[in-house]
């Protein structure tokens with residue numbers, strides 16, 4: 001199984017973001033991936049026209065699975081991307097693709113940049129992971145650990161020991177998928193591989209890199225010139241996940 005993983009589209013009604021998303025989807029159109037997972041910040045302002053455009057762009061023969069980020073707005077996300085009634089509760093979704101479970105958790109706190117998995121989301125996650133023993137991916141927007149980009153680490157997912165307790169009960173989880181950082185990165189959380197997709201809209205820099213020390217007032221540690229990129233996760237029969245990064249000319 002191959003999973004395409006993209007994140008942080010930040011569609012804002014301007015051509016630049018749309019062109020980047022279109023380039024990524026054009027690249028994916030020729031790939032026989034089994035699922036496309038998008039880990040949040042799909043719309044930049046959470047506005048209905050941004051979701052309408054996202055729905056037009058995020059088309060693929062394989063299932064396209066989307067979870068919200070801190071720039072998304074739950075009600076508009078539900079209405080525009082999921083065809084659901086525009087309610088404000090956490091957007092938690094379970095999808096089974098080819099015998100593999102994808103548990104998409106809502107790590108957002110409405111109106112805030114930082115992340116947190118609500119008790120109801122963790123209870124839901126514990127329940128769906130209890131429903132089988134095949135491989136499972138758990139996806140959310142905010143990484144539950146620091147990754148070395150200080151401005152993003154300051155708005156990571158907190159309360160992470162509660163997530164660790166759930167994961168300890170479910171060894172079927174082969175990897176955690178996240179975004180938010182706008183950089184392709186690989187680490188672990190609670191002994192489970194954590195794969196962070198690069199940004200489609202921009203890439204973030206480490207403080208050691210030129211420009212990586214900028215504060216938000218100066219544009220943040222973001223490089224808007226680098227082309228969009230994404231990850232391709234290969235799920236092996238032994239449960240390992242190998243992640244390949246691809247840069248898409250744009």
Ligand SMILES: [Fe+2]
Pocket residue numbers: 008010041069180181182
């Ligand atoms: Fe983002």
Ligand SMILES: [Fe+2]
Pocket residue numbers: 041069070071141179180181
């Ligand atoms: Fe984010």
